Amino acid sequence: MCGIAGILNPDGAPVDLQLMCRMTRILQHRGPDGEGIVAISSRDGRCVLLGGKSDAVPDTLNADLMLGHRRLAIIDVRGGDQPLCNEDGSVWVTFNGEIYNFRALREGLQARGHHFRSRSDTEVIVHLYEEEGVDCVRRLRGMFAFGLYDTRARRLLLARDRLGKKPLYYYSDRDTFIFASELKALLLHPRVRRRIDLGALRDYLAFQYVPAPSCIIEGVRKLPAAHRLVREAGASRVEEYWDIPLTPTKSVGEAEAAEELVRRLREAVKMRLVSDVPLGAFLSGGLDSSSIVALMSQASDSPVNTFSVAFENHDPDDILAARQIARRFRTHHEEISLRADGLSALADLAAQYDEPFADTSLLPQYLIARSARKSVTVCLSGDGGDELFAGYSKYRWGQPYFPYDFLPAQLKKGVLSSLGSLLSETQRGRFRWRSPWLTPEARYGESTVIFPPETQERLLAPEAWRMAAGHDPWSHLDRHLARTNGANPLEKILYADRKLYLCDDILVKVDRSCMLPSLEVRCPFLDQEVVEFVAQLPTDLLMRNGRGKLLLRRAMAGILPPEILDREKRGFGLDLPRFLGRRLETLGREILLDQKSRSREFLDADYVERVIRRHEEGKKDCSGQIWTLTLFELWCRNYLDGPGVEAYARA
Numbered sequence: 001m002c003g004i005a006g007i008l009n010p011d012g013a014p015v016d017l018q019l020m021c022r023m024t025r026i027l028q029h030r031g032p033d034g035e036g037i038v039a040i041s042s043r044d045g046r047c048v049l050l051g052g053k054s055d056a057v058p059d060t061l062n063a064d065l066m067l068g069h070r071r072l073a074i075i076d077v078r079g080g081d082q083p084l085c086n087e088d089g090s091v092w093v094t095f096n097g098e099i100y101n102f103r104a105l106r107e108g109l110q111a112r113g114h115h116f117r118s119r120s121d122t123e124v125i126v127h128l129y130e131e132e133g134v135d136c137v138r139r140l141r142g143m144f145a146f147g148l149y150d151t152r153a154r155r156l157l158l159a160r161d162r163l164g165k166k167p168l169y170y171y172s173d174r175d176t177f178i179f180a181s182e183l184k185a186l187l188l189h190p191r192v193r194r195r196i197d198l199g200a201l202r203d204y205l206a207f208q209y210v211p212a213p214s215c216i217i218e219g220v221r222k223l224p225a226a227h228r229l230v231r232e233a234g235a236s237r238v239e240e241y242w243d244i245p246l247t248p249t250k251s252v253g254e255a256e257a258a259e260e261l262v263r264r265l266r267e268a269v270k271m272r273l274v275s276d277v278p279l280g281a282f283l284s285g286g287l288d289s290s291s292i293v294a295l296m297s298q299a300s301d302s303p304v305n306t307f308s309v310a311f312e313n314h315d316p317d318d319i320l321a322a323r324q325i326a327r328r329f330r331t332h333h334e335e336i337s338l339r340a341d342g343l344s345a346l347a348d349l350a351a352q353y354d355e356p357f358a359d360t361s362l363l364p365q366y367l368i369a370r371s372a373r374k375s376v377t378v379c380l381s382g383d384g385g386d387e388l389f390a391g392y393s394k395y396r397w398g399q400p401y402f403p404y405d406f407l408p409a410q411l412k413k414g415v416l417s418s419l420g421s422l423l424s425e426t427q428r429g430r431f432r433w434r435s436p437w438l439t440p441e442a443r444y445g446e447s448t449v450i451f452p453p454e455t456q457e458r459l460l461a462p463e464a465w466r467m468a469a470g471h472d473p474w475s476h477l478d479r480h481l482a483r484t485n486g487a488n489p490l491e492k493i494l495y496a497d498r499k500l501y502l503c504d505d506i507l508v509k510v511d512r513s514c515m516l517p518s519l520e521v522r523c524p525f526l527d528q529e530v531v532e533f534v535a536q537l538p539t540d541l542l543m544r545n546g547r548g549k550l551l552l553r554r555a556m557a558g559i560l561p562p563e564i565l566d567r568e569k570r571g572f573g574l575d576l577p578r579f580l581g582r583r584l585e586t587l588g589r590e591i592l593l594d595q596k597s598r599s600r601e602f603l604d605a606d607y608v609e610r611v612i613r614r615h616e617e618g619k620k621d622c623s624g625q626i627w628t629l630t631l632f633e634l635w636c637r638n639y640l641d642g643p644g645v646e647a648y649a650r651a
Contacts, residue, residue: 002082003027003070004094004168005180006147007189008156013045013175015066017050017057023185024068029352030096030181031070038083038092039063045151047089055440063169065156069096071546074378076099080120087115090127090151095122096146096181097166098522100271105139107190120627129157137241141528145223152386153155155232161383162242163526164212164225164503167511169354171220172236182611183354186220187639193218194640198464199471200355201602201632205451205459206473208358208628211504213238214476216355216635225503228600245535246495247487257541258555260533263594264477264512265555268527269295272380280305280376282368282521283333285321287549288382288391290564291556292524297329298559306331307372307379309364321564328561336371336615338364350634352516358450358631359509366513384525385512387502388534390494390548397443398539399492399546402441440489441496445477450628459611490539586628588612594639597633 005023007015014596017039024035040047042065048057057063069082075098083094099105102121105128110116114127121142127146128136134157143165148157158179160168169177178189186192195218200210212222223229226242236413252260269292273279281296283289283306296304319335326333336515338587349366372379446452453473457465472478474574480499484492507523524530534551535544541551553565589612591597598605608629615622 002096003181003187004028004096005068008177011063012064020066024230031072033073034071037068040065042591069094076119079118091126093125093148099142101141145503158229160223162226168223192223198468202357202381203473210355211476248538249536261555264530268524270299274521277377279378281380283308283322288385290325304331306333309368310333351638356632356635358628369514369519370517378520380522383523387498389552390543394447395421396546398440398493441492444493584614
């Protein structure tokens with residue numbers, strides 16, 4: 001795993017080498033094992049590979065393009081330094097990720113006459129590009145984000161993997177085009193102003209994260225998962241190169257599907273065991289992580305290293321189940337204990353997350369990654385299992401609900417029309433997302449929101465609301481649901497969750513929390529072949545009568561013990577009220593109601609205080625809202641107040 005960055009000056013002005021060095025240096029946690037920069041003149045294709053900040057760019061080069069890299073060495077530790085080029089130096093790449101099918105690609109490319117100078121997976125990209133151009137990305141099976149420059153075509157190609165495991169931010173104006181693995185690198189560039197996008201703030205308040213392609217900073221964008229950006233002839237275009245299959249196309253029985261699933265999962269796990277450094281696995285004791293550990297153990301010649309976390313005031317059965325799996329598969333097992341005083345790490349995390357982010361599992365994910373990094377460099381995880389196999393309780397909204405779902409369409413319309421005529425305009429806006437008189441996908445949407453639109457109107461300061469009132473956070477969900485015509489409700493919900501929540505919450509959490517201690521995480525459930533297979537199966541193989549993960553339970557029967565197969569969902573998430581108790585209100589008051597927070601122009605401080613008071617008085621559980629606001633304020637202190645990012649870059 002690595003950190004990447006690049007600067008292109010379309011007007012031909014030389015790139016500031018010191019700025020490029022600072023941008024790569026701030027990504028050091030993503031790649032502590034090495035650094036490199038290539039300086040290129042887009043006019044004539046001449047280039048110089050620099051070893052780092054101590055080198056100098058020849059004055060005669062006039063390098064208006066630089067690609068930077070920070071390396072976490074996983075494969076070909078000694079020979080895989082980047083940026084890396086093809087045989088004649090006409091194609092350069094800076095790459096973050098792993099290409100799991102690189103050996104097969106390499107053999108095919110060698111058969112066509114390409115010569116390789118390393119054993120790294122990265123090198124297949126430049127040669128594959130020579131063969132297939134920008135479509136090379138379609139052949140890559142793995143997790144990745146990269147920037148590639150073709151000196152002959154004067155073309156810059158950015159690409160991101162299918163599910164969005166690896167991040168990629170970019171900024172463009174008339175004078176410059178810059179990209180990087182993390183927002184903090186872009187913020188070092190003087191063209192990027194630290195001004196909040198209030199529409200993106202509304203997105204965060206609704207979902208606890210900012211969905212792509214939006215970004216919390218005005219003018220910055222995130223390249224969406226399964227997209228590429230091609231910049232040539234002074235213009236950029238963003239293109240989708242893959243999508244998750246939506247409607248079932250495979251007609252198979254449950255037994256046949258389970259057998260095929262196990263075969264594909266074994267292959268996905270085996271591919272992710274390729275490494276020149278030690279590996280391990282996260283183990284929560286739930287079905288997903290237990291399945292990965294079991295398949296790893298069967299594929300490994302030596303015991304697997306496993307890591308679990310025990311929460312203060314949480315159900316002890318969780319850690320007992322993890323221990324049971326560790327004993328059954330004879331792993332080298334380690335546990336860490338998370339107490340409420342572990343909140344001291346929140347400030348560090350807020351400095352790393354680039355954008356406001358409030359998934360409650362960010363803290364335990366970071367702490368277990370930090371612990372695992374002491375003995376391994378790579379961990380496999382069960383992330384993606386819930387979204388793939390319908391494991392969350394919210395997916396029950398995709399099944400028939402109340403007699404309303406069985407009413408004829410015209411009768412439904414009449415009921416809604418009659419009820420709507422009794423409501424004011426504001427109430428009708430609120431009614432759109434109210435149960436039970438909603439479509440299943442709308443009920444699902446409502447179940448995911450923290451601050452609904454009508455609450456945001458009171459939460460945001462008047463001027464902020466005036467400027468952001470025209471933005472609809474639901475547009476992100478609507479954009480994905482618009483593609484699902486003809487699908488059944490559960491298919492629609494699963495598709496939207498895989499495209500939105502999985503990409504922009506779960507995988508962001510895994511990437512940032514684990515890359516902070518320089519730990520690479522691989523997710524076998526999110527292998528392209530596994531995802532495409534499951535997405536094309538009938539949903540009744542995944543969930544029936546409100547019970548999910550049916551296919552995975554059937555597939556792992558005989559491999560995992562029955563008590564693990566029958567367990568409800570387990571993960572590294574925090575139950576805030578149980579874990580923090582009254583500490584949450586104290587934390588909220590200390591951070592949200594001090595003078596620094598009140599002086600901001602985004603939120604109405606009086607309304608924030610009412611939220612905290614309502615929670616303290618037991619009138620409503622507002623723990624999720626307090627947590628969301630607290631993480632936003634911590635982000636502001638790191639990214640808006642300064643020295644923040646600059647201080648981190650100097651460290």
